[in-house]
Amino acid sequence: MPPARRRLLVTVAHPDDETFGMGSTIAHYAAAGVEVHVVCATRGEAGEIAPGSDATLDSLGEVREAELRAAADVLGASSVRMLGFRDSGMTPAEENGDPGVFVNIPEADVIAAFTRVIRDVRPHVVVTMPPDGGTGHPDHIRTCQLTTKAFKLAAHPGYIEPGGLVHAPAKLFYKEYPRSRMRVFLEAITSERPEMSEMLRKSGIDKFGVDDDEISAEIDVSDVLEIRLKANACHVSQGSPFDMLPPDMIPEVLGTDYFTRAIPAWDGGEVERDLFKGL
């Protein structure tokens, strides 16, 4: 009997996070024969609509879900699950009084939803968004926090809420970006397009990410660059942030993916070159 296929679960907040954040990781592992499953908390209804898209405020959720499914196909993902919560927008959680949006859904309900997926997919490795959300978006931050809780509870026999057989994935990673790399790319963007500097400064993007010595896994994903660029292009309603970069920097920017290992906590030892190392 052939050995069981390895399984990777990717949890994200909005359609496009799977591609702009983790597309190369998905494509790299799918190409290596790993089953890659994607779960997305919301349909991204509160996103801004990029010029050139015919999406409307009413259709945006539907359009973005279709873009996610198209991108996941390009990347080679085995499945996409939508949890169906509503996008909170960039409004901070404490100011967002709408009970229907993702940040205001009771924590227990969100944890149950993520746990159900973990017990169903039974991944060896889980990858989610970074603790600062990568952009500070409250839905990204919540996806990280509650995926982490679900990761632990999925293995707990006393946690029966979502049903399903208990399952303990071996490792949980946060997809990160080293600040030193971010600085190089921001300089490249602003030297090419000085008009972008004010917008980038205001976004505070340079404050996100981690110091280089916190990176615990560094994966060479240069093998899937073409696939990644095709998946980026599926997200017409959002526009790819990588379109801002000088084209000759693209292979460098998208050639390596970086992670911190949350569980088991990394102790500063050897940097892993494969998320499945040791499994």
Ligand SMILES: [Zn+2]
């Ligand atoms: Zn997002």
